[in-house]
Amino acid sequence: MSGPRPARLSMQQRPPGRAVGGAMGWGAALRVLADMDGVLADFEAGVLRAFLARFPGEPRAGLAGRRGWLPKEQHQAKIPLCHAKIVSVYESPGFFLGLDPIPGAIEAMKEMIQMKDTEVFICTSPLRKYEPCIPEKYKWVEKHLGPEFVDRLILTRDKTIVSADLLFDDKDTIQGVEPNPSWEHILFTCCHNKHLELKPPHRRLQSWADDWRAILESKRRK
Numbered sequence: 724m725s726g727p728r729p730a731r732l733s734m735q736q737r738p739p740g741r742a743v744g745g746a747m748g749w750g751a752a753l754r755v756l757a758d759m760d761g762v763l764a765d766f767e768a769g770v771l772r773a774f775l776a777r778f779p780g781e782p783r784a785g786l787a788g789r790r791g792w793l794p795k796e797q798h799q800a801k802i803p804l805c806h807a808k809i810v811s812v813y814e815s816p817g818f819f820l821g822l823d824p825i826p827g828a829i830e831a832m833k834e835m836i837q838m839k840d841t842e843v844f845i846c847t848s849p850l851r852k853y854e855p856c857i858p859e860k861y862k863w864v865e866k867h868l869g870p871e872f873v874d875r876l877i878l879t880r881d882k883t884i885v886s887a888d889l890l891f892d893d894k895d896t897i898q899g900v901e902p903n904p905s906w907e908h909i910l911f912t913c914c915h916n917k918h919l920e921l922k923p924p925h926r927r928l929q930s931w932a933d934d935w936r937a938i939l940e941s942k943r944r945k
Contacts, residue, residue: 753840753943754887754928755835756877759847761893762911764822764863766813773812781808814852819859827931832868836875841939843863846877846885888942890926891935895919909938 760766774781812818836843845864849858857878865873877885882892883899889907890897893913897904910916912929921927928935 727900752840753889753939754842754844755756755939756844756846756882756885756887756890756892756906758833758892758894758911759845759860759863760819760822761825761913762891763825763828763845763867764819765825766822767914769818769822770809770812773815773818774809778808781805782943785882814850814856816855817859819856820862822863825931829867831931831935832872835935835939836871838939840943844877844885844887845872846882846887846890848880848882849878851880856918889938907942 734904798799832843832845835841845868847859847860860878861873862875864876879885881899881901882890882897883901883904883908885904887906889909890904891911893911893916895910895916897908906927910919910921910925911930912927926938928938
């Protein structure tokens with residue numbers, strides 16, 4: 724027989740801007756989440772490269788003109804009957820494992836995990852058609868970041884339920900069952916979101932060459 728359930732905090736009792744169990748304020752370490760596709764792995768370039776290889780004569784929307792988070796939707800709007808071909812590209816075996824790292828991403832993650840009082844995790848949403856996507860994501864992490872990060876890979880369709888202080892993600896709007904996620908969303912610049920103008924207090928990281936360290940330190944001071 725189980726013991727009494729722990730009391731659950733109401734939304735009014737929770738620290739502002741944090742879900743239950745948020746890292747800062749409940750522990751010493753700053754907890755950082757980094758999305759995978761578009762932040763660590765170059766998903767957009769991989770889609771375009773594989774599409775050109777598989778359908779060399781097909782019309783396409785280039786990276787410079789990308790708008791909106793899902794490439795299949797933009798291609799479908801501009802080029803009828805292209806939707807299924809785009810999907811077939813990133814559902815193919817070897818696609819996720821073959822993605823190139825975003826410039827500076829590997830170095831940033833390896834430096835970040837060595838920082839004092841810092842917990843670093845990769846938080847990524849797998850495709851609903853989860854094979855071969857999920858095993859290839861694990862293999863990609865092991866290949867480029869090593870076994871230490873394999874244990875720090877979180878796969879979820881809803882990132883709002885993951886407790887952290889920062890989330891670096893290229894998706895401009897992240898919604899889920901938790902209306903007030905614990906993390907601050909830092910928009911990572913990608914071809915599909917660079918045209919968006921963010922209003923304060925929302926923040927953007929232009930690339931891993933940008934000062935991501937300052938973002939972490941600003942969060943520690945709060």
